[in-house]
Structures are given as C-alpha cells and as structure tokens.
Amino acid sequence: MEPNFKENILLFAEIIVPELHKKASLKYAFIKNFKQLFLGLEKDSASKIKLLVNVIAKLSIVYNFKPFKELSFENRKKYIDKLFHFPVGKLVGGLTGLRSLVLISYYGIEDVWPTINYEGPINAQLK
C-alpha cells in the first residue's frame, strides 16, 4: 500500500475506532490486517477504495480548507461525521463499506480480543 493511502486509511480508522488514536501499539497490527484484506480484494474494488480515500482527502480542502492529514482528531471526527451525512448516497455507501473493512481489521487484532471477552480460535492444534 502506498504511504499516503496508508496514512489516510489510518486517519479515517482512528475516527471509526478511537482506540487506534489512543494506543499507538495497535496501529501496526491494524495496518497489517487491513493490508491483508485490501490486497485480497479484486482489482476493481481496490481501485474504488483508493478513489474513495482520495475523495475523502480532497473534500477536506473544500470543507476544512486544510488537508485531511493536518486536521486535529476533533476536526477530523466532525468532518467524517459530516461525510456520513453527505447527500450523495453512494459516497455514504462507500464510507459504510470502508467502515466495515476497518472494523474487521481492528477486531481481527488478537490484543483487542480480551477487551470484548472474545477467546478466539479453540482448535488446540492452531494455538
């Protein structure tokens, strides 16, 4: 994944799961999982996600007069909240899809499982 794309994904993901903002230690595992999902997507889907992330970054200039990566956490949250209420349904649908990838990546982190009391795989051979 390109560094710019990775950075923007992480900035978006921190709003979806604020623990990622608070605990730097989770970021590496999150990106590893997200990358695993992203690289497994069909080319067309991957391109659409890249396009969406690009739109998020570009619209930030229009809405905030600042690049996405320069927004404070609070302003980033306000901005993403606003995008989730955007009048174009497909943009909201895209954000919802991206949200799903973020959540699956985050809750795939083994260190997160104890926080939700998930015991993980039980097949003894695999532990």
Place this chain on the structure above:
Amino acid sequence: MMEDLNFDVIVVGSGVGGATFTDYLTRKSPYLKIAMLESGPYRTKKHFNQREIDMTALYFNRGAVLTKNLQLGVAAGNTLGGSSAMYTGVSFRPPKNVLANWRENYGLTFLTDEYVSSALDEIEKDISVHELPESWDNQNNQLFKKGAAKLGIPIKRLKINTKNCKQQGFCNLGCTTGAKQGALEVQIPRIIKRGVKLFCNTKVVSVEENKVNVIINDAPDGTVSNEIDSGVYQFKAKKIILAAGVLNTPAILLRSAKYLGLKNKNIGRYLTLHPAFNINGIHPEIVSNYRGFPKTVYTDYFSETENFYLETSFYFPGVTAKNNIGYGESHLEIMKNYDKMMSILILAHDKAEYHNRITIDKKGNTIVDYTISKQSKKALVKALKEATKIFFAAGCDKVLLPASNKNPLLKDDIDKLDTFISKKHLNLYKTPLSSAHPQGGSRMGTNSTIAVCDINGKVYGTNSIYVCDASLFPTSVQVNPYETIMLLSKWVAESIEIQPN
C-alpha cells in the same frame, strides 16, 4: 507441460450445484472423462484456522461483493466446495407453495411432491441432515426460544447436515473437523476417487459450444497447487455444465453471448438476494453465543403474511462489529458487550423482478444490479420490530437496530416501536444489509420468453451448455437454498444424455 484438455464433461464450479451434479452423473455413467474447474483455491479442512481475518479469503472479494448501488453486500464462497465450505449447514426442503408456483407458472412439472420427497429423502440421508438435540442449544438459541415463547411465536428446530460435530461454532470460517457434510467433505472426495480431474484457481473467461476458455492462476500461498502450469487454456467437452454460482454463471453466459449467438434478454435477470439483517440485543448476563452450534431454531410464523423468517445466528467480532451500526466511542462501548450479545438473523423474501440482475461491466466483471423493493423494505422493518420484541422478551436490556432513530432501544421503548422503527429511518447506504442466498439469473422454464434454461437445465439456443446452480431458480425459494440446489442438480444429472468416448 501440455495436457490433454479434452473431456466428455466440464463442470464449472465445485460448489454444491457442480459437486452434486458430478456425483450423480458419475454414479450413472462411471466411464465419463470429467473435469471440474473451480475459480477458488484448493483448500481442505486443514487449511481452515478459525481466524476471521484469514478466513475472509474463502469468500469472493473477501466477502465484500457490493451491489451496484452500494446498499447490500453479497457473501459467496470462492474456494473448493463453494459456499458449502463455510455455510452453517442449515438444510431446508423447498416450501410446497414455492414448488407449486414453479410447476404452475414455469413448467417445472418434474418437481412433483413424490419426486421431491423421494429425491430429498435420499439426499438428506447421504449428507446426514438431522435436527440437533435441544441439549445442543447454546444460550443465544435458548434466549430466542424464551423470547418467542413469551410472545406466543411458535418456533421450529432447524435441520443441519453434520456428522460428529464438535460444536466449536466456527462453521462460517470453514469447519476444521470436517463435521459439516458440505460438498468439500461429501461429494468432492467421492468424485476425485471416481477419476474426476480437478483444476482450481481457474477463471472461466467464456464458453463456446463444446469449449471453455480459461485462465489458470497460481495457487495462493498455503493452498494446494494444480498439476497444470498457470496460463491461458481452452478445454473441450461434449457438455459444459455451468455451476459457478449466481454471481458468476449468468456473467459467464453474458460474456459468451457473442460466441454463442445468445440474444435471450432474460440472462442475468430475476435475481433475488434474500436480503438479511443480523441484529443484536444486549443481555444483562454473559451469553454463550459464538461457542456451541450457532443455529438450532427459527420461526416461519411471519413467512406467509409478512414475508420474512427469523433465525438464530452468531458471528465473530469483525462481522459483529460491522453489523452494529455507528462508529466511534459509542460503538466501542457496544462492542464491550460482545459476550452478552444475543443475535437474530432476519431473512426477507424478495420477489423475482426483471430489473434486478447480474450484469457485466466493460471488462466482463460481474455487476450485481439490485434494488431493494418497497415490499422487502416493509418486510425488513416489520421483522426488525418483531425481533426487537423477542430480544426484550428474552430479557435483553438494549437492542441495536439499523432502522431506528434511537439507538440503542431500551426496554421502556417497547410500546413506541412504531415511532422508533420505520421505513423512513432505514437508510440503506448506512445499514449492514447482506445476502448469503443469491438466486436466479439463469432461470429454468418451459420457453425462452420467460427463462434462460429449459427444464433439463440446458441453456436455450445452445447445444452443449447447461446450468446447475441456484441461478436456475425461477423465483426465490424463500429458505436457505442448499437442498433445493441439490434437488435441481440431481435432476439435471439424471436428465442429461452423454456417451463416453
């Protein structure tokens, strides 16, 4: 190494349609030379590791095949055994009213009550379909029964096809013990033993009469490699059976239309998706939900009048997080109750409508062009209300819903459900609406003005091409479709005439 790629029969797809067809065909005609082409990798139970993030690889596009309007996600298997490798094993016979409709309006007269009953008796015995004992109901299932009983909603026990199940609960990530009697465990080992040649990682680009044009890719790391090198190939056969599933079979026909001279406007049309919500309530006590067998009970009480089923279900943290709407701190708080969640699966019966279809883009990729109808929205909203009542009757304190202007709903809200839950609050762009039961697109019928395939599964306008999967369904079967796919596949295998070389 160049191989002899001439066969009597080529089966495209190793899911339950293709595997059942091949199983019955090889019983009838053991000397046929058969190839099975599977788009996904060759994995067996040894490759399943119960880890959600890894096991998304079992699904097309990691489980994220979205409809064109981005309102619904379709899950379908892309691995040896197709979706039967990671479904829960729920086995329903097709409802009698659906079969009557298929006989009367589409001419599927072979589906007499007698034929269906005897064919499914045989199939169910073969794949070990049975009711699970009540002692196997985990607390999620017990709570569903408790809530339904309080409300006077009759429940029924689901039939499952498992043998020596260890109740690990990871069915949807692939069964590591091989207890689930899907195609991967039952038919595929059987047909390999009978000499059927298997080619995995094989994408079918197009078909012509007696020809299949493919690209064979390298096996992903950790999966079983093909004996043939990766590359572009043309397979030849007397008969070609398309059993690539609803997302692919109509797309292959559309990509091949120019070679086959097909002008049938029904190809890809009348798609139904059995749209589903998986919703959660939060119970005050810890609930055994992801351990034990995930699904043992359901109700069809609302099926005829309100067009939906309610089944039990439970998923792993990532998918559960996705299914609970919202994000941020409030979502994190909700997820802290993962071990107290009770879960209900809503399945809405959708009508087969011409405008809902599988189509292809300029590159030939599948597009799922589907719009939720007003009737399905109405069914989903009604189902959300009824499920909410069951959650509260079962003792849940909170209910998390996708069509409510208040989230979560609390016990005191029970008398105001009509205010809180309504169609106007159902924003499909924000909701985790999904489908695991796509059907139609190559429907079977007595003539090409209403159908794509004849009643023996042969594609109208072709001599050698047949369909054998859920895309044959003229309308939604309204229940989990596994047994109905097997039923039609058995019929096509019995009807087809092929002489070996």
